[in-house]
Amino acid sequence: MKPANMMREMVVGPQPTKTSGSDRGSPDLAEDDLRRLYRFMSLTRAVDEKSWNLNRQGKISFVASCKGHEAAQVGSAYALRAGHDVVFTYYRDIGVALTLGMEPVDLFMSSYAKPARTNGSSRHLPWHLADDKLRIMPVTSVVATQIPQAAGAALAAKIKGEDVVTIVYFGDGATSEGDFHEGMNWAAVHRLPLVFFCVNNGYAISIPVARQMPVVNVVDRASAYAMEGVLIDGTDPEEVYRATARAVEKARHGGGPTLIEAKVRRLRPHSSDDDDRRYLSAEEREALQRHDPMDAFRRRLIHGHVLDEAGLNQIDAETKAQVERAAAQAESAPEADASTLLDHLFGHEQEGDSASAPPHSKLDPLSLGEGSFFS
Amino acid sequence: MKPANMMREMVVGPQPTKTSGSDRGSPDLAEDDLRRLYRFMSLTRAVDEKSWNLNRQGKISFVASCKGHEAAQVGSAYALRAGHDVVFTYYRDIGVALTLGMEPVDLFMSSYAKPARTNGSSRHLPWHLADDKLRIMPVTSVVATQIPQAAGAALAAKIKGEDVVTIVYFGDGATSEGDFHEGMNWAAVHRLPLVFFCVNNGYAISIPVARQMPVVNVVDRASAYAMEGVLIDGTDPEEVYRATARAVEKARHGGGPTLIEAKVRRLRPHSSDDDDRRYLSAEEREALQRHDPMDAFRRRLIHGHVLDEAGLNQIDAETKAQVERAAAQAESAPEADASTLLDHLFGHEQEGDSASAPPHSKLDPLSLGEGSFFS
Amino acid sequence: MSTFIEAIREGLYQEMERDERVIVLGEDVGEGGVFRATEGFVDRFGRERVIDSPLAESSILAVSIGAALNGLRPVAEIQFADYIHPAMNQIINEAAKIRYLTQGMYHCPITVRAPFGGGVHGGPFHSQCVEALFLHVPGLKIATPSTAEDAKGLLLSAIRDPDPVLFFEHKYLYRRQKADVLPDEPVPFGVAAVRRQGRDLSIVTYGAMVHRALEAAELADKEGVSVEVLDLRTLCPLDRQAILDSVKKTSKAIVLHEDNKTGGVGAEISALLAEEAFEHLDGPVVRIAGPDVHFSFSHVLEEAYLPSTERILDEVRKLAAY
Amino acid sequence: MSTFIEAIREGLYQEMERDERVIVLGEDVGEGGVFRATEGFVDRFGRERVIDSPLAESSILAVSIGAALNGLRPVAEIQFADYIHPAMNQIINEAAKIRYLTQGMYHCPITVRAPFGGGVHGGPFHSQCVEALFLHVPGLKIATPSTAEDAKGLLLSAIRDPDPVLFFEHKYLYRRQKADVLPDEPVPFGVAAVRRQGRDLSIVTYGAMVHRALEAAELADKEGVSVEVLDLRTLCPLDRQAILDSVKKTSKAIVLHEDNKTGGVGAEISALLAEEAFEHLDGPVVRIAGPDVHFSFSHVLEEAYLPSTERILDEVRKLAAY
């Protein structure tokens, strides 16, 4: 059993590297950074709350809330070089996207199923992030598939000799899939510049971690790959930032992959389609609410004289207003056009090969099926 | 790095159980047992040698030799209750089958692709064992698929409340597949009566373990599942027997699963289609031959006065003669009958439900495709 | 009145009562499953027979196979058919081949339940049709009930079947299809149902599209075109005789499904007709299907994807006039 | 003279010389691969670009996808097509959907090479045909060369293609097909080849069966039946026009493949003809295919499984006389 301080940062794994203090040279967070972290968390919370409310009003059909995950998402993304490092997310990682610079409207466009450049909006499910400018890679809803894909992206960076680090996000449930094992194994065998960031919220829908895996922590799995495992309190954005920054810099300098496990609590059901009262008692649900990362961080900022109550409220008011505008903009955006249904199944060009390549014949998706459907 | 005695039996994993001595009450091997072990190993070697020669003569088209694996196969199978415990093998496990009581002729029937009751003979590839009387479960050639299947068989035994232990064999390469991870995880979460028996011969075809996994030993993966891992010298049948017997009895008495890793050397190429001179130097190949389990065990038996040279040779002569008869019998057996091609795609009965079940209509495989092919 | 999903639940419950070898396993089945098919099962049958699996589909199938080989009758739930793909190796290379490769020494009586199909605003990963991926594989049976009665009756057959059955439940029907009385006995596999008699042309279909075909047939009737609607119920065994009989009677055929057109189940049925009913055909065999793209989340795109009653009616008119 | 497998090797080598974004990865590719397609590649291109993978097909695909998303052009080798199934999720749910779901923002230029097909005494796990499992999936291209020239030429197209290509190499042809001169330029996808002109009926086929069809056509010619043989070369894009053109000319069609009959590629081609060439057909569309069972190891059973020249000839005679 773990001691009471299990939520504190600790290093596990077979060859534990000393990570206490700032011996990896990861910069300490200045007050400005803390205020920025708070703003991103506040923005994330505001998007999440608004989305949940829109769902309850019947305006958007699906939300996988990230309430409770904000510190893990924002703190880790804050350690990345936006637009340079490669990012694989999963379906509730809006805090990662917002921290990297995605506009809230992009998230609402996807929730409203309105067509937009990013996130496969209108085709893909809400919050299935994709943005080439931010190097947020496309993902599906299929749990864990992005994990070995991230190994591929990291392998490419290594082959190309770039100083790009790849980070991949996933839940505790994802670690049961074979793809988790295969991705960890590849990364470790090839010592890839890759950070595995597991957000352990204790449940895969209704299934508690104890019915998913025989070990107490996800990081207990790191030793099977001779990989460093770092267990952190995912409700503390500073701790998340420091651990991620260290892992990222290690990866950037040839030190290979790290598995970070950020323990968080789910402050809402799994998704807007889930009713957690079926598997959690009122007491259990109430206990979860005590781990709201916003509350803790607010207290810390006040206590450290970084921001006072009024300053925090001011930020919250600003992000809320920003979010209201974004949601309204998405709500009034035009619906998808049915005539686009067949577009973009295949490319018509041979990228980078336009000169030497032969013309591909008959690549029009129209010829691949219902040619007359729209004609 | 492991100390020099890494090939000795040792226990790894997070909660190491004391396994030195005979404190689990596993019976020590009597002289009779040793002689029996030797006979099974000799028989296994004889079948293997004969098969290899038949392949080189062009009489049988495929052999996945088990030369070098005999002690691991025989020693472990000797710890099972034949016909009671459930056994999942892989394509080179003939020593397991012979020890459980399979007749050599059954193996040759499968090599000659002649129809027989067991091993899917004539349809399946050689040595893809299946024998319901011996409770050897059917397997395919697809690496690692049998591992989570074994968890299912063990789960069934647990649900039925039987004192049946399941054992599953696989190679080092198989541990890279997602199915290995998923099977280990199930077994550990459900504390199943299951023994994972990994025969680590150092290679997956041409790929050395170091390019397959980042850890030194397969048992280093056990801790990810809070499972006991036992590393043994797979060329020593007594050590193999003792470790397996302990794991089997532990499983039988509710102690849950164990991962055993038996280190062996491949004394032949991966299969009759492989040429290991492409990836091993002459010195490397020669060094492997120094780990022949037959030689070591013979010396031990002579030294311990269990059998003398003549006695050993006598056994070898007997198994050789037995094998010659079996091969000849298979060679002269009739070929498959083309008219059986469509048989056994589906069952025509509803097992155990004949009274209450409705007649299934049109289940004849003939109606499912080329109905007129043979008519 | 029982809904389609209640019929599933009742069938499963009845079989677990009747045969203690039956177990269910899958993600979240313990708390009832995301569609409530196993609601209350843990209370009645205990966690030993109602097993929450880790989030790992390959092992859900593999564990089912292993348990079946060791005497149980597992019913695996794949939460959405869209997530059956990680288990395809265990289904296609393992379950489907056991009986054939061992020449009947072993067999693999497992049932795999999976909600499939679109029209519920589920987007690309809660809408997929996967039946055609398995139709091609020898050794697998496939059921696709379209009514609440069949949902239960075919499920009883599936669970009692000695071979692997993929049981695809169209989730659009879960709460929309209802039955006054559910059957107590299994509905046999391989027997198609004529859902509506007709003279002028036959629509061969299955799953949710049965109901759109019936709507279109109703409208066509008002225009004087008599449409027969054949519900296949199971895709393997496929009731070839019923298809041939219907088309021999009407001389014209439309094959209808929601799944992508190319290489879909409709291709097999068209090919069957082109090969074995050629002399009886008075017109081309028309396929109405989803286009060869993926499902989309936007309701505009989803509607554009799904064969509509109007589109069916349109093709009926054209073919009738041929 | 180059064999089919040498043509593959030459094509791969040429592309790796030409474009340093091309990497190969797979089991045993470092020592040349079990069929020697990458013999000598490590010496020339180094282990950074010729990557021995762990034994794990899902990750071979996933790593390829991720590397493609990050700018490389991976060519993955699946040792035998029979082992592609663990990777089906990464192919069907991931690679095939990336461009469509992101509306072209991302695309996935990977090539997956896999030896397939029987006739080499490989038994149930070194003989499978898997092309039909992917034909149904929007977003995947599929090449099935039948000659050494096409083996190289289509491979160049595959590697330069901006989308995922499944490149299925019939292993029966590896050493049996030879070419004097290999093309230096890509052979375009989606253009079928008339391998033999004929008047009386068309055989539409691909892969190793092209050569059996030609044998049967030769024999039929002696009997006064003129058979056209159409080699599809790629199954997606499918050269629908060439199929329709050929059958409009001859009025009769046989669709031939080695893969299981039900739900095979032949079903799609038959359905296409039944739908779009109905008025031109003077006889049923005949499918000749493997029966709906698995491959067997016994040569007797394997021969019984595979469509033989005699069987093709027999069907040609019957259809010609129709």
Ligand SMILES: Cc1ncc(C[n+]2csc(CCOP(=O)(O)OP(=O)(O)O)c2C)c(N)n1
């Ligand atoms: C392969 C696959 N199987 C099942 C699902 C359905 N599903 C969606 S989310 C989820 C639970 C995921 O849990 P976890 O990885 O812990 O992430 P969390 O949602 O808790 O953040 C499941 C089972 C899926 N999306 N993909």
Ligand SMILES: Cc1ncc(C[n+]2csc(CCOP(=O)(O)OP(=O)(O)O)c2C)c(N)n1
């Ligand atoms: C899923 C799968 N991929 C590839 C193969 C081809 N193959 C057959 S044996 C083998 C190596 C297996 O190595 P290991 O598990 O160490 O067992 P060993 O043969 O060394 O005993 C490979 C790659 C296969 N049979 N199955």
Ligand SMILES: [Mg+2]
């Ligand atoms: Mg979770």
Ligand SMILES: [Mg+2]
């Ligand atoms: Mg090995």
